[in-house]
Amino acid sequence: KAGVTQTPRYLIKTRGQQVTLSCSPISGHRSVSWYQQTPGQGLQFLFEYFSETQRNKGNFPGRFSGRQFSNSRSEMNVSTLELGDSALYLCASSPTPFGANVLTFGAGSRLTVL
């Protein structure tokens, strides 16, 4: 079956702009999590959604937001982009947030802020 699909794969923005990233989880998976990967910090948790509700949020400013739709697809938005937002944004899905499931990651969206 198809894996976790993230679009776009690459994008370039300038400071002050905003960006929306999309994630389609594995069919049947209802939980979606987002992570930011930078060379200096590794993978940092952004947020987790399940049944259209945000269950957890990491330590990121309010410029970072997300949502989940009824079909479990998710989007994240970053407003007023800063140079430091340049990173690989990874989406992961699991059937539910509970129990013995493991996260399956997409290939990521590489954001460059100039």
Next chain:
Amino acid sequence: DQQVKQNSPSLSVQEGRISILNCDYTNSMFDYFLWYKKYPAEGPTFLISISSIKDKNEDGRFTVFLNKSAKHLSLHIVPSQPGDSAVYFCAASLDRGSTLGRLYFGRGTQLTVWP
């Protein structure tokens, strides 16, 4: 505050020998640990996991050891193969029963296996 630490950014091992990747954590409430492997231009893929109630879990060439008293876990790959060359991330979960989506990751170790 990095609660999961991988202090070796890189490791180089000859093919056929053992690779040992180490991970330390500070939060004693972590109850589930995972290793992920990441190739360039791909997302991390799950490799192996271990519950805090165990001290060892084995899957083929991969074995994870957990030492709770030392807050330390390690991943052993035997024998190492060139295809194992990748970045390995250690991750931990606070409560697998309710917050699986939130994992705490180390910064990764680049493993290079040379022929």
